[in-house]
Amino acid sequence: MKINIWLILVIGAAVLSVVVIVDNMVAKLMGGFILLVLLAYLAEVSRDEKEQIDKMQRALDKLRNAYSELDEQAKIIIRTDVELNRTQEELDKKVSGLYTLHELGKLISSTLDVNKLFAQITEPLILKLGFEKTMIFLKDNPQLPPQCKAAIGFDGAHIEQIKQANITSEFLKNVFEVGSSVLVKNADTANPDQKEWLNLFGVSAFVIVPLVIKETVQGYIFVGNTSTYNYISEGDIDSLFILSNQLAIALDNAQLYAALKKSHDQLEVRVQERTKELAQANKELVKLNKMKSDFVSAVSHELRTPLTSIKGYAAILSAGRLGEVTPVQAEKLNKISIHSDELVKLVNDLLDIARIESGKIGMSIKHSSLTEIIKSIADLFYPQTEETHIHLNMEIPDDPLMAWMDPSQISRVFINLIGNAMKFTPSDGNITIRVKPDLAYINVEISDSGIGISQDDIPRLFDEFYRVENAINAEKKGTGLGLSLVKKIVQAHKGTIWATSEVGKGTSFHFTLSINQIEDSQISVE
Amino acid sequence: MAIKVGVGKSKEIDSFAAGSLAAKNALSQLGSEHPNLVFVFASSRFDHQQLIRGIKSIISDCPLVGCTTAGEITSLGPDKKSVVVMVIESNTLYAAVGLGKNLSKDSRRAGQEAAHDTLVKTRQGLTRHAFMMLSDGLKGNGVDIIRGVQEVLGTSFPIVGGSAADDFLFSNTFQYYDENVYQDSVCGILFSGDISIGIGARHGWYPLGKPRIVTAAEHNIIKKLDGKPAARIYEDYFGKRVADLQNEPMARMSVMYPLGMSIPEEEECIIRNAMKVDAEGSLVCAGEVPKGSEIRVMMGSKETALKAAQKAAEIALGALRKKKASLVFVFDSVSRERLFGLKSKEEIEVVQKIFGPQTPIVGFYTYGEQAPLGATINLGQTFFHNETIVVFAIGE
Numbered sequence: 001m002k003i004n005i006w007l008i009l010v011i012g013a014a015v016l017s018v019v020v021i022v023d024n025m026v027a028k029l030m031g032g033f034i035l036l037v038l039l040a041y042l043a044e045v046s047r048d049e050k051e052q053i054d055k056m057q058r059a060l061d062k063l064r065n066a067y068s069e070l071d072e073q074a075k076i077i078i079r080t081d082v083e084l085n086r087t088q089e090e091l092d093k094k095v096s097g098l099y100t101l102h103e104l105g106k107l108i109s110s111t112l113d114v115n116k117l118f119a120q121i122t123e124p125l126i127l128k129l130g131f132e133k134t135m136i137f138l139k140d141n142p143q144l145p146p147q148c149k150a151a152i153g154f155d156g157a158h159i160e161q162i163k164q165a166n167i168t169s170e171f172l173k174n175v176f177e178v179g180s181s182v183l184v185k186n187a188d189t190a191n192p193d194q195k196e197w198l199n200l201f202g203v204s205a206f207v208i209v210p211l212v213i214k215e216t217v218q219g220y221i222f223v224g225n226t227s228t229y230n231y232i233s234e235g236d237i238d239s240l241f242i243l244s245n246q247l248a249i250a251l252d253n254a255q256l257y258a259a260l261k262k263s264h265d266q267l268e269v270r271v272q273e274r275t276k277e278l279a280q281a282n283k284e285l286v287k288l289n290k291m292k293s294d295f296v297s298a299v300s301h302e303l304r305t306p307l308t309s310i311k312g313y314a315a316i317l318s319a320g321r322l323g324e325v326t327p328v329q330a331e332k333l334n335k336i337s338i339h340s341d342e343l344v345k346l347v348n349d350l351l352d353i354a355r356i357e358s359g360k361i362g363m364s365i366k367h368s369s370l371t372e373i374i375k376s377i378a379d380l381f382y383p384q385t386e387e388t389h390i391h392l393n394m395e396i397p398d399d400p401l402m403a404w405m406d407p408s409q410i411s412r413v414f415i416n417l418i419g420n421a422m423k424f425t426p427s428d429g430n431i432t433i434r435v436k437p438d439l440a441y442i443n444v445e446i447s448d449s450g451i452g453i454s455q456d457d458i459p460r461l462f463d464e465f466y467r468v469e470n471a472i473n474a475e476k477k478g479t480g481l482g483l484s485l486v487k488k489i490v491q492a493h494k495g496t497i498w499a500t501s502e503v504g505k506g507t508s509f510h511f512t513l514s515i516n517q518i519e520d521s522q523i524s525v526e
Numbered sequence: 527m528a529i530k531v532g533v534g535k536s537k538e539i540d541s542f543a544a545g546s547l548a549a550k551n552a553l554s555q556l557g558s559e560h561p562n563l564v565f566v567f568a569s570s571r572f573d574h575q576q577l578i579r580g581i582k583s584i585i586s587d588c589p590l591v592g593c594t595t596a597g598e599i600t601s602l603g604p605d606k607k608s609v610v611v612m613v614i615e616s617n618t619l620y621a622a623v624g625l626g627k628n629l630s631k632d633s634r635r636a637g638q639e640a641a642h643d644t645l646v647k648t649r650q651g652l653t654r655h656a657f658m659m660l661s662d663g664l665k666g667n668g669v670d671i672i673r674g675v676q677e678v679l680g681t682s683f684p685i686v687g688g689s690a691a692d693d694f695l696f697s698n699t700f701q702y703y704d705e706n707v708y709q710d711s712v713c714g715i716l717f718s719g720d721i722s723i724g725i726g727a728r729h730g731w732y733p734l735g736k737p738r739i740v741t742a743a744e745h746n747i748i749k750k751l752d753g754k755p756a757a758r759i760y761e762d763y764f765g766k767r768v769a770d771l772q773n774e775p776m777a778r779m780s781v782m783y784p785l786g787m788s789i790p791e792e793e794e795c796i797i798r799n800a801m802k803v804d805a806e807g808s809l810v811c812a813g814e815v816p817k818g819s820e821i822r823v824m825m826g827s828k829e830t831a832l833k834a835a836q837k838a839a840e841i842a843l844g845a846l847r848k849k850k851a852s853l854v855f856v857f858d859s860v861s862r863e864r865l866f867g868l869k870s871k872e873e874i875e876v877v878q879k880i881f882g883p884q885t886p887i888v889g890f891y892t893y894g895e896q897a898p899l900g901a902t903i904n905l906g907q908t909f910f911h912n913e914t915i916v917v918f919a920i921g922e
Contacts, residue, residue, distance in 0.1 A: 070735070074823070078734065226694075
């Protein structure tokens with residue numbers, strides 16, 4: 001277009017020069033006409049150009065508008081995206097928080113030890129909840145300020161510094177009185193009290209939630225972040241309340257358990273104390289029993305000496321060495337002798353029991369033949385059985401039986417038991433000695449067909465001085481020490497003795513003797 | 527022998543114990559007592575001098591480099607508050623280490639020093655492959671460090687690395703160099719020898735809305751966009767929510783919606799994280815933004831970011847030209863860790879999957895990443911990135 005304008009101007013200039021040079025009327029007219037045509041063309045051309053420029057301007061405006069609109073749309077997209085991201089972030093945090101809380105809940109509810117419980121709250125778990133630092137404070141005593149029970153993300157010196165700082169503040173009072181939480185998002189919005197906390201704990205934001213146990217605030221959880229990148233929001237308070245609830249339940253359980261355990265322990269101590277007391281009483285009793293045995297032993301010794309003298313003098317008197325003895329005197333002297341003998345026997349039995357009990361009796365345990373003992377006993381009782389027409393039967397194995405025993409003491413057992421049987425068995429009655437060897441023991445049974453013993457008396461048969469009340473006992477004298485002595489001897493051989501009986505049918509005494517060797521040291525009587 | 531690698535990790539509370547345990551674990555995996563080089567990536571929570579003493583108590587006669595992080599990466603995935611020790615023993619891979627100090631005084635000079643240090647220690651005749659830098663992520667100008675290194679090693683020499691971090695505290699980062707702990711410094715490692723390397727860097731964010739021109743800027747501070755205070759761009763896009771988000775740090779918002787700086791001929795924009803808004807309404811970025819740059823707001827999602835990680839790993843593997851990767855470094859932006867949150871492990875798994883389960887991976891979450899744009903075979907120039915994952919593979 002510009003070329004055209006130049007062309008027109010050149011042509012115009014040429015025409016004008018021709019007009020000036022030629023200076024002729026026709027030429028002037030012609031020149032004027034051509035100039036007019038040229039000017040008209042020029043006007044037309046410039047009008048076209050303006051239209052085109054306008055058109056382009058409009059297109060440019062349209063484009064500019066579209067661009068602005070696009071930019072506005074970009075703004076909307078960004079704002080929507082901001083919203084979306086914030087929501088997503090909150091959601092992610094919440095989901096991971098809940099997952100972590102679930103994990104933590106399982107861990108802390110599985111322990112009943114308060115200290116172990118706090119140890120379950122570890123740094124990785126707290127980091128997963130979205131926090132860098134945590135401190136848990138709990139009152140040991142309602143009157144005292146809360147103590148730091150757990151600290152995560154702090155170094156030792158810093159923990160000490162916080163403990164020393166003895167923190168108290170208005171907002172903490174609210175936590176304890178109302179059970180409210182505290183959120184400090186950053187230093188700009190914090191009050192001076194809260195700023196002090198930010199500095200002390202070295203964080204840029206923090207939350208405090210109360211620990212409510214049994215409807216009272218007993219402590220609080222502090223969590224904070226150092227980096228301003230890790231912001232803390234209202235949504236975090238919800239998660240922390242869940243954590244504080246879990247912790248409170250676990251703490252309550254642990255406290256209950258501790259109380260239960262304490263009372264259980266106290267009971268245990270009391271049981272132990274009582275057991276100790278009983279053991280002490282038992283010891284006293286044993287001591288008293290020994291004193292009794294010692295006393296009996298001493299007294300018996302003291303009695304035996306004068307008794308021997310009495311018997312001796314009675315014998316001298318009845319022998320008439322000190323002068324004539326009238327038949328009446330002789331009869332009385334005989335009675336003195338008989339009663340002295342009974343007294344001596346009583347004293348001897350007492351002495352034996354006391355000796356066995358105190359372990360003073362010298363048992364000479366050796367591997368001896370039971371068959372031999374039984375045979376000699378049978379010989380011993382032969383005259384008596386002949387006289388009373390009582391049959392003494394023996395059911396013993398043919399092979400000689402050997403057992404570990406003191407033959408003289410075991411002979412005493414047989415003599416006592418057979419003697420008793422003879423006493424309570426009527427003429428033509430039977431006494432049977434039955435011997436059955438077992439794996440470790442020989443069972444000996446001495447049964448009679450006597451009057452029998454009532455069931456009520458059986459448990460007390462072996463007590464010292466116990467005498468069954470019956471017609472025979474009323475007539476025949478006895479010390480009431482025989483069975484007691486027998487029991488002590490059997491026990492001294494590590495054997496057991498017991499009786500079975502049926503009134504009117506007879507009585508059986510059973511005792512055991514050891515086949516295996518008994519050490520002398522084992523010989524004692526309970 | 528080729529290239530042997532051992533990786534050890536520890537989360538011990540005590541710094542010395544953590545260092546020695548991680549070192550022991552690394553050595554036992556290496557199966558040798560004499561590594562040629564030790565890398566240490568550790569949480570800022572440690573007493574760093576004690577940590578290094580712990581490591582040195584196990585591995586004493588071997589160069590050591592490393593830095594603090596905002597999360598440590600191994601083949602097991604990302605972790606926090608741990609120390610990762612990697613030991614390398616090789617007769618094909620040569621690594622020379624260097625140090626540049628006083629970044630805040632002169633970043634460019636520090637870059638030159640670190641590069642020069644490594645260059646003089648590298649034997650003549652060895653093929654030089656790449657320079658790795660581990661610099662203070664809170665001090666100095668990362669772009670200037672790169673310039674300094676380029677002045678020594680060449681403009682198109684591949685530079686990779688990550689800026690040291692401090693567990694999101696943004697107060698102090700540390701650099702480890704032999705038995706010492708530094709701040710305000712950059713560690714350099716020059717890799718040479720009969721090896722091949724592959725570098726991939728991607729972010730996955732895409733631009734949205736109108737481009738704006740930086741009309742006033744100073745280093746990493748964008749003062750004016752289209753003649754208006756720079757922070758207005760965020761006010762514009764976030765509308766009324768700016769008031770709601772006022773209490774939240776700018777950096778949080780900028781993680782999701784960073785600024786993109788377009789680079790001619792490149793597929794992706796370079797990302798700049800706006801860390802904070804200053805009193806004049808300027809945007810303070812994690813990386814330099816030159817005047818005249820075209821800036822747009824970027825938007826991303828976990829899916830696109832995950833695809834970007836896969837792409838970065840694929841590019842790195844591709845550049846190895848069918849050679850097997852002996853070890854892989856990952857320099858991953860803290861922003862990505864934030865973006866992925868609980869799913870950050872997935873990003874590392876994606877990388878591991880590309881290289882195979884046997885390839886050891888180490889790295890950390892950074893306050894800035896350095897890598898050339900495009901594959902290394904294009905001899906692309908190195909840039910300073912934000913919100914980017916850099917995958918650096920060494921193969922033979």
